Amino acid sequence: MKPPIPRQTLRSHHLTSKTFARSFWGRKGDEPVESLIPQIAEEWHRGVEQHPDLHRIPPKSVAILGAGVTGLTTAYQLSHFSPETSITVLESSPRTGGWIQSLKIPTSKGSIIFETGPRTLRPWTVNGIITLNLISHLNLQSQILQIPKTSPAAKNRYIYFNKQLNELPSSLSGIFNALRLPVLKGAATSVLTEIFRRKRAKDVEDESVESFLTRRLGANLTNNLASAVFHGIYAGDIANLSADALLHTVYRNERVYGSITRGMLGVQEMVLEDKLLEGVYGSRTAPLLNQLRKASIYSFKGGMETLTRRMEEAVTEECDVTIKTGVTVDGLRYNKEKNEVEVLGYDSPANSFDFVISTLPAWKTANLLPPNTSNSLYETQGVTVMVVNLFYDQPNMTGYSGFGYLIPKSVPLEQNPHRALGVIFDSDAMPEQDERKGTKVTVMLGGHWWDNATSLPSQEDGIRMAREVLNQHLGITAEPTETMASLQMDCIPQYGVGHAGRLRQIHEDLMDKMGGRLVLAGSSYGGVGLNDCVRSARDAAFGVAAGRPMTNLERWAFEEVWIPKDMP
Template sequence: PRTHIAVLGGGISGLSVAWYLARISPPNVAITLLEGSKRTGGWLHSDRINDPLHPDGSLLLERGPRSLRPQGVSGLNTLEMTKLLGLERDLELVPKTSLAAKNRYIYSHGKLHMLPSSLSGALTHPLLAPKLVRAGLDLVKGSSKEDDESIESFVTRRFGKGMSDDLISAMVHGIYAGDVSKLSVRSTFGMLYHLEKEYGSVILGLLMGKGSVETPWDQLLKERILKGMPELKTFDENVSIYSFKDGLETLSKALEKDLRDSGRISIHLDSPVEKMDFNHSNKTVKISIKDQEPVQADMVISAITPRQLYNLLPHSHSELIHNPSVAVAVVNMIYRADQARLASPGFGYLIPKSENSAVNHQGLLGVVFDSCSAPTQDQGSSQGQTLKLTAMMGGHMFDDVVAQSSVHDTDDDSGMTMIKSSDKMTNSNGREQALKSFFEKAAKDAVKRHLQIDSPPEIVKVHIHRECIPQYLVGHLQRMQKLDEQLRKEYDGMLAVTGAGYLGVSVNDCIKNSREVAEAIVSKLEEE
């Protein structure tokens, strides 16, 4: 008999789960992907725009994610996918020897500080050396009995407050746009948590070379990939990060094309799912879609955010709405290379908690030096002629920063219920525009102050992404285990979940977790 699986959401998670299913499921499995918007890719969104100064050139701008790490089993897994999709020639690699790999900065006390890349560098580093004495206590301090705690509490307990405020908080801004005092150490820096539990000391565990947390499935996956593609091992050794010549969206576009070419799947764009009805007696799900006929499936894989899923389910699962997601303003800035130069080239810089960014830097999380970290994405005579920077702003500070800005005061949309809808639209568009102008000015000011770049950018693009990065609050993993049990019990195997809201926000994690979900479903189908 035929089995019909519906995938909700065509971001990288939904595309990946559909792609793995199409590769490994038996031919009697039909797959439908339902994407609410007019395109697939979700946050992966790369724009190629004309260069006003070089008519035969073009510039590449990333709205969302811009780089992938080849390290670890999830890194290896994405590389394998890239190779199977035939994208090797499109890769833009950043070798470990390049400045973008070696030079990463933290902005603190009015200047950029390069992060050390070795232990001897750390011992003599002006920001870190004073903290390392205190950090040595990690070797003698006992383990906590807690199941989870915030990153700040863990790092402060083991290494002192300075290490959290001045260093780790900056990394958390770079990955989660989040607040160290709120996020779960176990779900975000699982390695630190496990080293303490197993060795009683993070440093000791690291010295013993135990720097990763891999599940038995992860270890098997690694062996399977390296058996088929042993050459991928060299990526981890030589490459710091990578992207594609046409940006990260190359990956989601290639997945969509491969899926369409395979003939195994039907992809429906512009199909927002509004409701799901689970029929337990004949084990089918009726999926209602806005302005369209409903779709009937034997099972659903949700690759939308947990909050979006919450609204579609018949039962309330509070675990799905426990975590907030933060908003990020992404500001791409293009300067002329002959007018603007980086005194300190590298990957970019991050702002730590100790800088009190919400007050002093209008919510700046960090700035990526795109022209250093992805130097060949611009094409034609534009290549090498621009300084391209991206400021990431807001995150956990977004609401506070907006509340402090004049945008809130002058364009308050409270009491608008009486206004007719077209006016409401104009008003909210006006507010969005005012917000964009606010973040544009804030990003330009920050770059001017922090990098001493006085000439204005030639082009600026601002995108405000609402609810774009989920925040794994303390206790997240335990909640996810509980959710997993509930979903199994309530939906009889008719519902599975994947996506950035559950077990990792990076593109690599989204892809690897989607693979695990697809493999589990297929082995269950084979058992039946």
């Protein structure tokens, strides 16, 4: 494997936000770019055709590989950024939506909804605001179900440790009581002494989450608390996951300020590009943000698939987009003379495109490319999770009120023999979604624990295992009324140590060998959450609409510009 290319040595294939701000307005190089934010945000987002380096040359045709949430969002956004572009979405499965699937189960006492993938969203991040802007455009405001910040689902979250559920603190007063819990043993000392610990060596560009947090906060907090949180988000092992990729801000703060604590106490900063996007979309989404001002999380009345179904309807009926399901793409070939990418296996006279946007997982995209085009794509792999949905007629069977609990890697095998990652109390998390009253839970099994498994459980085995988890942890022995198990193969990409360096290498490889005509988007690169995928799709669509060579990895390939968060 080639060593990662340092950011500062890459050839500049794009204009950074800082360079753009200074050059477009003709400001002096030493003038603070922060003062330009209110003025440039909307113009920057529109592509500012007045600037010669940013002149838009709309592509005639674009193919999008994959019709999951990233592919559908890319198609929708591109059709609005560049309405003159012909867009074709190619999906190998018979349905759209990808991992998002909300199954409505009719029963004699009313329907219930089982989610096999993402089930809730958070509104209060830059990427979350971009998702809300999309929801607003799709006119889905009336379909939103929100959970207020004061609800048990927002306030109560648990960690299973030492054969009990440990309630994490949700307020300052709750911290002092929580410090007595086994899962937070030694937490106070670890946090108070973090500021005095030596920062990492300057030549260390990345390390594992486990290594980083153990250095800063000690082994107990890392293994008992942090590993559980990463089980819930990534289903991954913190010993292998990248600190720079997944804890980017605090990892940077250690380098810049010497510790996590100093970074939190100092000037709160964010990336300039994120600040610009927050300004643009925050203004455009103000009514919906106001509607959700008291919300902690939200979903939709018909489940998360409400979003992807509405997007499919919008792109096919309102935009110049063609969606073809059941299409197996065999390969991608760059024609340097025509500056086009040919999609092999797509049986159509017009199978060459100005751009191809792949929203497939990194390893699947790698399989479509000629040998040695970008081997670094293969190094991001996914973990498999079994999602088991269970519904019981009796309400409040868990004995707890809250969002659910996660299980750290430090829990011994005899206390977690089926390698569960966590349990979601769906009845509390989204109580208004079901017509039928009762207790609904989701048990997540596997993840990195199954990396070397020679066989995977059947659906029947998964339901049995989930019931045994609930029996062992919560004492639930009753027979569930409705059950469903789904095995999600390679569903969550794992960002291993050196992830950012690999993205830089991939960017350089694709610019060289695919002419900047193959663009990447999706959960393999900049975040595995639904909000992250929507942001990735927006970035890909915005860049492709301008018609300039790109990979959509530019934000990792080049130096970031950080500014104070509270800058107007």
